[in-house]
Amino acid sequence: MAKCLINNNIRTLRFMANEMTQQELADRTGVTRQTIVAIENGKYSPTLELAFRISHIFGKPLNEVFSFQYDEDPVLNKKIEDKRSKTKD
Amino acid sequence: MAKCLINNNIRTLRFMANEMTQQELADRTGVTRQTIVAIENGKYSPTLELAFRISHIFGKPLNEVFSFQYDEDPVLNKKIEDKRSKTKD
DNA sequence: TTTTTATGTATATTATTTTTGACATTGTGT
DNA sequence: ACACAATGTCAAAAATAATATACATAAAAA
Numbered sequence: 001m002a003k004c005l006i007n008n009n010i011r012t013l014r015f016m017a018n019e020m021t022q023q024e025l026a027d028r029t030g031v032t033r034q035t036i037v038a039i040e041n042g043k044y045s046p047t048l049e050l051a052f053r054i055s056h057i058f059g060k061p062l063n064e065v066f067s068f069q070y071d072e073d074p075v076l077n078k079k080i081e082d083k084r085s086k087t088k089d
Numbered sequence: 090m091a092k093c094l095i096n097n098n099i100r101t102l103r104f105m106a107n108e109m110t111q112q113e114l115a116d117r118t119g120v121t122r123q124t125i126v127a128i129e130n131g132k133y134s135p136t137l138e139l140a141f142r143i144s145h146i147f148g149k150p151l152n153e154v155f156s157f158q159y160d161e162d163p164v165l166n167k168k169i170e171d172k173r174s175k176t177k178d
Numbered sequence: 179t180t181t182t183t184a185t186g187t188a189t190a191t192t193a194t195t196t197t198t199g200a201c202a203t204t205g206t207g208t
Numbered sequence: 209a210c211a212c213a214a215t216g217t218c219a220a221a222a223a224t225a226a227t228a229t230a231c232a233t234a235a236a237a238a
Contacts, residue, residue, distance in 0.1 A: 006138060021214065035196055037216065044195060047225080049095060049134040052157035062151055068141035110184060124226055126186065133225060136194080 005069040010040045013058045013065065029053040094158040099129045102147045102154065118142040 014020045022040070026033040031050060039046050039054075046054075055062040103109045111129070115122040120139060128135050128143075135143075144151040 006141070023214080032197055033215090034198085034217090038196085041216085045136045045138040047134045047195070048137050048140040048155060049157065050195095051137045051140075052095070052155075052159075056157075056159055066137060066141075068138065068145075070141075070145055112184080121227055122185090123187095123228085127226085130186085136225070139225090 006042065006045050007067045007069070008040065008042070008065055010036075010054065010065065013060070017058060025054070025057060028057050095131065095134050096156045096158070097129065097131070097154055099125075099143065099154065102149070106147060114143070114146060117146050 010025075014022070014025060022036045023033050026036045029036075029050060030053070035046075035050075038044060039050075051062055051066055055065045058065060099114075103111070103114060111122050111125045115125045118125070118139060119142070124135075124139075127133060128139070140151055140155055144154045147154060
């Protein structure tokens with residue numbers, strides 16, 4: 001899968017939540033602190049499950065914690081469209 | 090991380106979207122059909138990125154495609170609460 | 179009947195996420 | 209100056225997601 005553009009405001013939300021530490025967020029979501037650091041700093045995309053857990057801790061819907069920038073790939077899209085018009089109905 | 094309870098209605102959404110096939114959803118999200126099958130049947134939790142991509146295809150917010158059942162673990166929660174009350178303020 | 183098309187399954191391999199343990203830095207308190 | 213808490217980083221290992229290839233079945237189409 002393509003490298004991605006996922007943003008998050010975990011850092012902001014932690015401080016708004018009585019300055020919750022990375023360690024406490026890690027404990028409450030059941031992962032290690034290193035995992036929280038990596039996600040907070042956008043090193044990689046978490047599993048959907050972990051994303052849900054984190055959002056739940058802050059009492060926010062997932063899309064208010066994480067956002068994804070959809071960069072449309074025109075080449076790929078054309079390929080798909082071609083294939084679709086050939087095979088459909 | 091604990092085994093999880095993530096539900097999805099991809100199958101329903103595919104059929105509502107002019108009976109989109111698993112193959113087409115795979116092509117449009119940039120993964121293989123096997124990945125779509127596995128996720129549709131709850132074999133494992135997708136990455137957040139893939140979850141966003143799938144939701145985007147159906148034009149739905151992520152939480153309308155995937156839902157997570159939070160099974161509170163009272164033992165873990167007590168442990169966290171104890172730790173919190175000792176270390177905080 | 180024969181041939182596609184869509185779906186599900188199995189197994190092995192690759193890629194990515196997560197863990198573990200360790201160490202550096204910065205700021206705060208004693 | 210010393211301890212301590214919070215954050216960041218690094219590298220190796222473990223766990224899990226995703227790919228690749230192949231095969232089976234049922235249903236629709238030819």
